[in-house]
Amino acid sequence: MSSLKQILVVGNGMVGHHFVEQLVQLKENTDKSVTYKITVLSAEPRLAYDRVHLSEYFSGKTADDLALTNLDIYAQWGVEVKTSAKVIAIDKVQRFVTIEGGETLAYDKLVIATGSYPFVPPIKGNDQEHCLVYRTIEDLEAIQASAQVSNVGVVIGGGLLGLEAANALKQLGLETHVVEFAPQLMAVQIDQGGGAVLKDKIEELGVKVHTQKATTEIVKSDQSRYKLVFSDDTALETDLILFSAGIRPHDELAKVSDLAMGERGGIVINNQCLTSDENIYAIGECALWNNFIFGLVAPGYQMAKVAASHILGDVNSFTGADMSTKLKLMGVDVGSIGDAHGKTPLSQSYTFENQPEGIYKKIVVSEDKTQLLGAVLVGDTSDYDTLLQYMLNGLTLPEAPESLILPMATDKPALGADALPDSAIICSCHNVSKGDIVQAVEQGACDVNAIKQCTKASTGCGGCAALVKNVTDSELAARGVEVNTDLCEHFAYSRTELYHIVKAEKITTFDQLLEKHGKGLGCEICKPTAGSILASVWNDYVLKDQHLPLQDTNDLFLANMQKDGTYSVVPRIPGGEITPDKLITIGEVAKKYNLYTKITGGQRIDLFGARVEQLPDIWRELIDAGLETGHAYGKSLRTVKSCVGSTWCRYGVQDSVSMALLVENRYKGLRSPHKIKMAVSGCTRECAEAQSKDIGVIATDKGWNLYVCGNGGMKPRHADLFATDLDDVSLIQYIDRILMFYVATADRLQRTSVWLENLEGGLDYLKQVVIDDHLGINAELESQMAHIVGSYQCEWKTTIEDPEKLKRFKHYVNSDKSDDNIVFVTEREQIRPARFDEKIRVKTIEAI
């Protein structure tokens, strides 16, 4: 008979959730004679969510996006959950806890993961309205509400979280200040020199930094809502105050239950994360290990794993954690590794500073200059991964350690994946070592996505993405696995490679491409891909004799094939704006040819049931009325949805229709790896749903916010905010570059959403390329787009003017009859294709 063990977890933050996840996973591989019953008790109303990316709540992520789990997942795992259940007492002898309200629950093992709360310094007047903290989604909602009635915001505290909070205030449109008691920003992670460069960069971005200021009082003010009074008798006017002065452990429960506590709080734990009671563990920011509280998520995750395995009878140890960190604060890269301040006795340091560009790098090395002890990086963290590996793995430094950070050092030693020992930690968020990745590869994982799935590497902060790819590729190569990116059996190249071949060698036909670089006859994969590439680069008429055999059936007849072999027809209605006359023409055409009509999701009208031989007549009438092809058949720009904007709407702040027209008319006809959808909204209410589009534009009172790589449909993806408050010219410039970069680098049939997710370096990299011209290709991208825009033609107009081309729009080459297998029946006053059984009936009736 199996015995039952009750595990109670108090708290469901990131660490509490990670513990549950670990326990559920690890128990699969243990003795099945014990059944573990896991119960989670959370004082908060919601389950664990991603606090590391909390600021993204302001750039559009919802609480659901940030959620790490939900009730269904816990139910699947067999974990019981009680929310809004605050534990107020522990009976250590009888082993049960009491929940506020009186309910009691027994346990065999209890895990406290209650986390921490923001410390609000004891400043007089700190408890007034609009004095807020930055920790939970509820806090963010309060900040958002307060920001709506404020002009100026101050963050008290210039640490890592304080700067995150300042960024949030800035995004909310407030004049933003940061007040720091110490002489520099981020005093814990970086040294004085780095702090100074960071301060300059942040002030450049429009956030005012006040260091060495001690706030003594918050008083009401006539000018704005409050005034901060400093100890040096200066003052600062503000409407909103955000405290970010560090964290304090949530340890009341342990205190009232008589567990051993630190002098200044925190629940004392040993290397197995056990408290002073042998059945109670504490993990995360409420726990005090070696007189230290770890305010980062990675050490908390390590504790969670140690505690989970200890409960299952394994002995792992928590022996401290690396507090190295790499992050982006308001667009400024900051990295801190190990002994950043050079506190190790006799340590030496090397510093490099590039003041004009705001770059600061320092490394701290051992007395004999063989070991890296620490580093500070501001403005450029490209060396972070390499430096971290040197430090964590005790790798011997090169003869001239400074070569690691000097920009011009030509012999900069590249730290290849092979140089790392198996024990090297690659992903510190999830504590994944190189050995773990090697093992995953051995068990069959054969690309980075598979590695991410089975090891969780690079799914935390994502900072190790490049390294994970390196290690994975190198391991695959070592096993003789060729990473096959061949398009198909006819071309041993990826789509991107073919694109560059076509461009570089000025190839203009598929036959040339096949002759020089392929084999066989081609197929339905490489032909349309080549057709699309040729169109993206040269923008020829797609039905030219040499291009025609490459086209998918939809492009071949410039219409969308339906299940019965008939086609649907979609005229372009730019921005969804249409005159009554054009609307009447569409209606008349539909009526004349007896077409089924339906409004599409992209603010257009789709006409169904056209036989191939009817297409030219239909289009002649549409074109005569001033309509043109909508490219609904192509892997190309589809629609630009818009709301009426400031022209009609009471809330609109920009003319979204004009912008939608501009954008749609500019990019119509652009052939791309997959279809492209766009939208323009006239205000933040977002009626055009721009954040679910490949390119989304949302009006602000200062210009346009540009969102990229969103998607609706099968795998919805919320678009990422790419740039804010752009004027018309920069907006179009950015879209030109983004689209052309996508066209050049995406895989076949890869939408922008998946493209961005697979793009090494992600959104930041895309910004570097498009905004900073990191690759030096912007002029080229723009001139290519100019070529596409300049060579636009309505493919239907060209087609109906060419009698040779029209010959193909006949069902039979040797007869004028129609395909008799196409049969319609009437439903809701319109036609629809007859079902198979209905066709038989129709035929029988005809026979009689």
Next chain:
Amino acid sequence: MSNQQWQRICAEDALCDNAGVCALIATEQSEQQVAIFKVGKTQQQVYAIGNYDPIGKANVLYRGIVGSVDEQIVVASPLYKQHFSLTSGQCLQATEVSVPVYPARINQGYVELFA
């Protein structure tokens, strides 16, 4: 069955290189739709198979993309992309499914089918 013969369909230049057209032919039982393709890199060859896609259940095979899978000359159905061999009529993805094959030739500038 002896009524089968070479039927003249259309002029050769009504075909399109590496693409298909559809023809209506008379057989003993009824009229049939045939998809005719001209395929090849330098030496173009004419192939003819039934136009009806037995999987997609529509007369569309002539609108598919032609090409090769290993050594076989095939057309991919424009509906659901299964490959049909132009020489055997066999569907490569569902071997129990096949379409009729008709001998085809170019004769004196005309396309002819044996049916």
